[in-house]
Amino acid sequence: MRRAEQPSRRTVLAAAVAAAVTAGAGPAAADPEAPMTTDAADPTRAVPARTVDNRAWVSYTDWSGGTAKGTRAVAGTRPGLAIAKPAGTTAYPDPHTGRTATWEYGTWTSPVHRLAVPATEAIVSWNARTPAGTWIQAEIKGTYTDGTSTPWYVMARWASGDQDIRRTSVDDQSDGKSTVWTDTLAIDDASSGLRLASYRLRLTLYRKPGTKATPTVWRLGAMGSDVPDRFTVPASAPGLAKELAVPRYSQEIHKGQYPEYDNGGEAWCSPTSSQMIIEYWGGRLTDGQLDWVDPAYADPQVCHAARFTYDYQYAGCGNWPFNAAYAATFKDLQGVVTRLGSLTDLETLIAAGIPAITSQSFLKEELTGAGYGTAGHLMTVIGFTAGGDVIANDPFSPSNEAVRRVYRRREWENIWLRTKRYNASGKVVSGTGGICYLYFPARPSAAQRKALTAVGVRV
Template sequence: MLTLLLAQTQTACVSQQKGLEDSPVEEPGPPARLWRRSASERDFDRFTREGTALTTDGALVLDATARTESTPVPAGRKEDGSTRYHEAAYRLGHAVSEVQLVPGGFTSVVPSFDVLTPPGTWVKVTLAARIDGVWTKDYELGVWAFDKEPVARHSVDGQGDADGYVSTDTLNLKRRAEALRMGVWLHSSQPEVSPRVRALSAAVSDKKGVAADAVSDRAAWGTVLEVPGYSQMLYPDGGPVWCSPTSTSMLLGYWGRKLAQPALEPTVPFSADRTYDWVYKGTGNWAFNTAYASAIGEGVLHGAVMRLDGFAQVERLIGAGIPVSISIAYAEGELTGSPVRSSDGHLIVLKGFTSEGDVVCNDPAFKTNEAVAVTYKRDELWRAWQHSRGMAYVLWPVGTVLPAELIGLLR
């Protein structure tokens, strides 16, 4: 009986969370939008580059002009709290995007990136915003590598100033900005090896959120995708806080089966290992989850963190055969049928809709793989989702495109 009581009151992924997003208010902000630049569209031609070049297919790589540095760089945090450093020489180059105007402004940005990092290489991503005509500093939004050496992937603490602050994977601004600029820094400790940047994205939104879920065209009602179900609770050594990599593993498992790519069906512990943020000390870094998913299997998938304003957008993805993972939070009694009474932050997979429009999900907080399938009431889940202001992981195969007009694109 005691074991059952503990299971009922446990808060899923509690130690993973970065704090609730500002709750939406009645006065709506601008709709969420997506800035994305990719090799396939030759977008990096417009970037300002130093020590980097474009491959024949448009990707960013280090070139012969990349300078050599020997200044030690942070390599992640040790278990005792001290910082590790990469002290050997490395090659360095960077590329900075053109200025992107954002009509209506924004107060929050979540970056994501498709990058292949062979052993010995890593990248750093930066964001800057223009507020009242003045640029902020370049905030660091993560150091990424698929492997843990020579630099372990990590977010960057302690960047708050008068303009804003970084909360692990999100730049939050204290005043409305009118433009953004994104940079990527490529590093290699090997003479002939380079990272390969395929795409950079930024989910741009307003802290006010939206006032209500959008009206559905009901085209995807009755459609449920065959997403494999994985429980995070099968792994006592970390599993109770692995909702994010477990959800990412379910998305990967779906694509692995659909594309006949066994490399896209990793174990949950493997996904947890490859999404672990050595500064945040957890696996819930949003950008790291989509970066990992787009790098595994030699990059057969694209991935992006998006802010979506409602389930009508999810329905378009489901209709196109694309499941998504979303971040939710809820108090006791707010999400009927959930495996835990409340959560201050949790990731689940959305795989379809009932004929009445309720949402068919895989919730990894259930105790077994067979039990994770659950249907949540549409209105209840929408409210739970708004605590992250519509955050979603979206993965799709290279060579395909997302549904047209899924989300407002910044160009």
């Protein structure tokens, strides 16, 4: 979280990043241009009321499609993509370690996905296993509604560990029409009417030369959205009274811990929220995985989550897809980043036993009982009272015991779903427009599958 009097991360980045086409120092282009194919699995359809389009590649059929160079589809209970015979080698100068290493690689390029909702923003997320000596790169290339195209934008260079490369977003990517802000590709001037009409995704899988190790990517997708500018949103009617038994962790008891991972406290809302939901689903870390944490620190698993969601370019733990990818490193878990449209959507998920992690920003007086204001904060939604109010595990609490909060439904719904708000100085700034992370089983139950499908998430 960043406090209300501080600018949001996107404001900071927007001020700091000049329009540029370069993707920064990186490995040589591995797949200059794959043949364009059409995504027949999810064709364009006109649904005017929709503001979000989700597409994910998850099945063996999905991975067998697209264009593969040095990669292969892997069958099984959790199908995925792995390195076959590498397509070549390339050097990667890691800007965060100063080291250059050579890697074997293979690529996979998705078919073209035509957005049912021409988008002002797109967020790419993935689930993968990256054993020691391996890592992945995820990219997106869009076509605008004016018929022109974006360059290939690097959305992540990622590994679950931090010994081979430092996981990172990539700054300084723009073509004068769109720009990458950490984890989000955004149209520069949405008021112009320009939108992303379609996109392709590209994965590059890397490994140390001469080894048989390979990353395995189980899920790759993007969420495109065109949420209208709004200071207030329509109120939804309460429809569920249910609370899920989710563990409670405070970010505040970690203030000052591990400055190299952004110093705990308010900076750790995202990994703290992630850890709560991971443990709800049964995810646990071993003593061996936690033996690097200072034994004087409580809840070492929160420190671990911060370290392994940390984005070395953004210099923080709040990269949305990095949190979803971290969750998916736990056995039989998936993670996605999406947008929802109302508290009714959250009620649908809670009814099926699926809690959510939501992103919101607000002044102290806008959320009764919070006791703070924020320019960007993550908390978990774990249920609803009989009167429809939101039950949240809010990590911005002085202790684990104080984490459970009840927030007024109308206040909470508005601060979460709006895209515009006034900050403490009276300036108009952005809201998150319903962003959330969803973590759920790799093999969801029928009820969970139905709920996820109802809110637009493919499983």
